[in-house]
Amino acid sequence: MANYEHLAILQAGAIAWVGWRQKNPLIEPDFSLANLVAAKLTQVDLSGANLIGCDLSGANLEDALMNGANLIGSNLSGSNLRKADFGGAKLHRANLGFANLVSANLIAADLSGANLYEAELIAAYLYQANLSKANLTQVHLAHGYLLRANLSEANLNKADLRWTNLVGANLVGADFSNGRLSGAKLMGANLAGANFCGVKDLFVQQVEVARNWQDAEYDDDFYTKLKSLKRLTHQGFREKYST
Numbered sequence: 125m126a127n128y129e130h131l132a133i134l135q136a137g138a139i140a141w142v143g144w145r146q147k148n149p150l151i152e153p154d155f156s157l158a159n160l161v162a163a164k165l166t167q168v169d170l171s172g173a174n175l176i177g178c179d180l181s182g183a184n185l186e187d188a189l190m191n192g193a194n195l196i197g198s199n200l201s202g203s204n205l206r207k208a209d210f211g212g213a214k215l216h217r218a219n220l221g222f223a224n225l226v227s228a229n230l231i232a233a234d235l236s237g238a239n240l241y242e243a244e245l246i247a248a249y250l251y252q253a254n255l256s257k258a259n260l261t262q263v264h265l266a267h268g269y270l271l272r273a274n275l276s277e278a279n280l281n282k283a284d285l286r287w288t289n290l291v292g293a294n295l296v297g298a299d300f301s302n303g304r305l306s307g308a309k310l311m312g313a314n315l316a317g318a319n320f321c322g323v324k325d326l327f328v329q330q331v332e333v334a335r336n337w338q339d340a341e342y343d344d345d346f347y348t349k350l351k352s353l354k355r356l357t358h359q360g361f362r363e364k365y366s367t
Contacts, residue, residue, distance in 0.1 A: 126158035126178075138168065145169055171209075181219075191229075201239075236274075256294075286325075296336075305330070315340040 130153045133144045145153075153173040162182040169189045177197045184204045191211040201221045209229045216234050221241040229249045236256040243263050250270045260280045268288045275290075277297040285300070287307035295310075295318045302322035308330060316336035320326055321343050328349050331337045342350070 126156055127154040130154055131158055134165075134168075135163075141168065310334040317341075320346070 134141050155178050156174050156176040158178045160180050160183055165183055165185050165188055167187045170193055171189045172192045175193055175195045175198050179199045180203055181199045181201045182203060185208050186204050186206045188208045190213050191209045194214045195218050196214050196216045199219045200223050201219045203223050205223055205225045205228050207227045210233045211229050211231045213233045215238050217237045219239045220243050221239050223243045225243055225245045225248050227247045230253050231249050231251045234254045235258050236254045239259045240263050241259055241261050245263055245265045245268055247267045250273050252272050254274045255278050256274050257277045260278055260283050262282045264284045265288050266284050266286045270290050270293050272292040274294045275298045276294050280298055280300045280303055283303045285303060285305050285308050289309045290313050291309050292312040295313050295315050297317040299319045300323055301319050304325055305323055306325035310330050311333040313334045314336055315334045316339040318340040321341055
């Protein structure tokens with residue numbers, strides 16, 4: 125349960141909260157299971173705070189400092205997290221559906237199993253973030269930075285990943301079906317078992333620089349384009365897609 129003293133100070137306003145944090149830099153704020161629905165917390169410093177199971181749905185956390193915070197199982201659906209700093213935060217199984225995470229910092233954050241349905245992640249920073257088995261259906265990730273991120277078995281159905289940096293990312297078993305990937309960088313990404321069926325703006329030049337591209341699933345017309353390349357002589361590929 126949340127620490128009621130911490131909760132009272134936070135609800136007293138920004139000046140009171142900043143003063144308390146400056147006087148108590150070693151104390152971990154505890155807001156576990158707290159009800160902070162629609163709270164106005166712009167630029168608040170909740171770095172390292174315990175927010176396990178906290179309800180922050182509809183809250184305004186724009187420019188907030190959430191780095192290193194524990195938000196496992198928290199509800200952030202519909203919240204404004206624009207430009208918030210979640211670097212290294214624990215967001216395992218958190219609900220971020222319809223949240224605004226435009227230009228947010230999620231570097232090395234744990235979002236495994238999280239729900240990000242139709243979230244706005246345009247130009248978000250997700251370097252080395254863990255999005256394994258996350259629900260990213262219809263997410264807006266255009267111009268996102270996912271270098272070396274883990275998206276294994278993530279659901280990205282109908283996701284917008286135009287001009288996204290996925291260099292070196294783990295995309296094993298990820299579902300990109302019916303998504304948008306024009307301009308996305310896939311160099312060195314692991315495509316084993318990934319599903320690209322229904323992706324109409326994917327180009328051979330994007331796929332051929334990735335790893336294990338021959339073990340991914342594509343539409344028939346894209347298979348034809350891949351087979352037409354003289355340098356694609358991988359035996360497994362020839363056997364798998366020969367007609």
